[in-house]
Amino acid sequence: MAFLYQRLGSKVWPPRDTQPDLTGRTLLITGTNSGIGYESVIKFVPASAKRIIIGVRSVEKGEEAKRAILAQAPQSNVTIDVYHLNMLGYNAIEAFASRVNQEVERLDYVVLDAGINPHACKKSTYGFESGIQVNLLSTMLLALLLLPKLLASKTDIFNPVLELVGSGTHQRIPQLLPDTDHPDRDILEVYNSEASFKTFGWIQRYLLTKLFLMYVQWHLVKVVDDKVSGSPRVYVIVVGPGPTQSGLRRDFQQQSSLGVRVAVSTMNFMPKTAEQGARTYISDLMLGE
Numbered sequence: 056m057a058f059l060y061q062r063l064g065s066k067v068w069p070p071r072d073t074q075p076d077l078t079g080r081t082l083l084i085t086g087t088n089s090g091i092g093y094e095s096v097i098k099f100v101p102a103s104a105k106r107i108i109i110g111v112r113s114v115e116k117g118e119e120a121k122r123a124i125l126a127q128a129p130q131s132n133v134t135i136d137v138y139h140l141n142m143l144g145y146n147a148i149e150a151f152a153s154r155v156n157q158e159v160e161r162l163d164y165v166v167l168d169a170g171i172n173p174h175a176c177k178k179s180t181y182g183f184e185s186g187i188q189v190n191l192l193s194t195m196l197l198a199l200l201l202l203p204k205l206l207a208s209k210t211d212i213f214n215p216v217l218e219l220v221g222s223g224t225h226q227r228i229p230q231l232l233p234d235t236d237h238p239d240r241d242i243l244e245v246y247n248s249e250a251s252f253k254t255f256g257w258i259q260r261y262l263l264t265k266l267f268l269m270y271v272q273w274h275l276v277k278v279v280d281d282k283v284s285g286s287p288r289v290y291v292i293v294v295g296p297g298p299t300q301s302g303l304r305r306d307f308q309q310q311s312s313l314g315v316r317v318a319v320s321t322m323n324f325m326p327k328t329a330e331q332g333a334r335t336y337i338s339d340l341m342l343g344e
């Protein structure tokens with residue numbers, strides 16, 4: 056019942072559509088060829104952003120998305136740069152970050168939106184379950200590689216913001232595996248094991264990646280604190296967009312039984328739209344203003 060209430064409630068009472076002023080600001084956002092990321096870029100443009108870097112795995116689709124977004128705002132002076140980024144490859148992530156560090160003068164806001172909710176338990180080339188790889192490890196690597204540019208962009212009156220995309224549903228993980236309590240066990244190894252895949256089904260495996268993303272935030276917050284004053288030099292935040300219509304469960308449409316496909320399509324129809332989901336990204340970037 057609470058599940059239904061949460062999904063339908065988000066449609067009936069969507070987040071407020073704030074109108075931020077991004078004049079002169081440079082933003083970087085990943086995963087913008089669809090879903091909440093795409094809708095966020097649409098919102099950045101009329102907010103007078105100066106430059107938007109979008110990190111996408113298909114540059115062709117990214118250029119298409121850019122054309123469609125700019126067509127909606129013909130008066131805008133914004134520059135949108137489409138950069139290649141594949142969150143399944145460390146070389147691609149490093150190449151993306153190094154291009155940003157070389158070609159982008161400053162970074163005011165970064166949104167690491169790219170994420171997946173895989174149905175089957177597939178491994179990345181590095182041996183990690185693909186959700187752990189994309190949502191957690193690759194996201195953390197990219198965050199660390201972009202931090203120097205964010206830190207260098209701080210001014211006396213402005214702190215850059217690094218926004219990670221989590222999910223409030225991480226709170227539904229009932230308990231962690233007992234092995235986690237052993238100080239000599241590698242937590243990643245425990246959760247990337249066959250035993251863990253058996254214990255946690257596809258829903259909980261996704262939620263685990265978002266739970267561990269909270270630990271990443273906890274670590275990054277300490278890294279960016281000014282060691283003398285203790286104040287943050289960059290705000291590292293996690294946004295939970297809540298249930299939102301998007302392509303997140305596309306994997307299920309391709310592989311699952313008819314029953315699962317119908318259930319997933321129904322679940323995807325119930326909550327708020329991706330445009331309404333993008334409102335949470337914007338208001339969190341403005342720290343709730």
Ligand SMILES: NC(=O)c1ccc[n+]([C@@H]2O[C@H](COP(=O)([O-])OP(=O)(O)OC[C@H]3O[C@@H](n4cnc5c(N)ncnc54)[C@H](OP(=O)(O)O)[C@@H]3O)[C@@H](O)[C@H]2O)c1
Nearest residue numbers: 086088089090091141142143169170222298299301302303
């Ligand atoms: N929708 C929800 O209910 C919900 C709730 C809580 C949190 N979230 C989170 O919100 C974020 C956005 O998801 P969404 O709902 O908007 O789903 P979506 O429509 O599937 O968007 C996800 C984006 O991530 C990109 N992506 C996936 N794997 C990638 C990779 N290996 N390299 C580069 N980009 C990759 C996708 O690119 P392609 O277009 O190339 O596939 C897509 O643009 C995710 O982090 C998700 O976990 C969503």
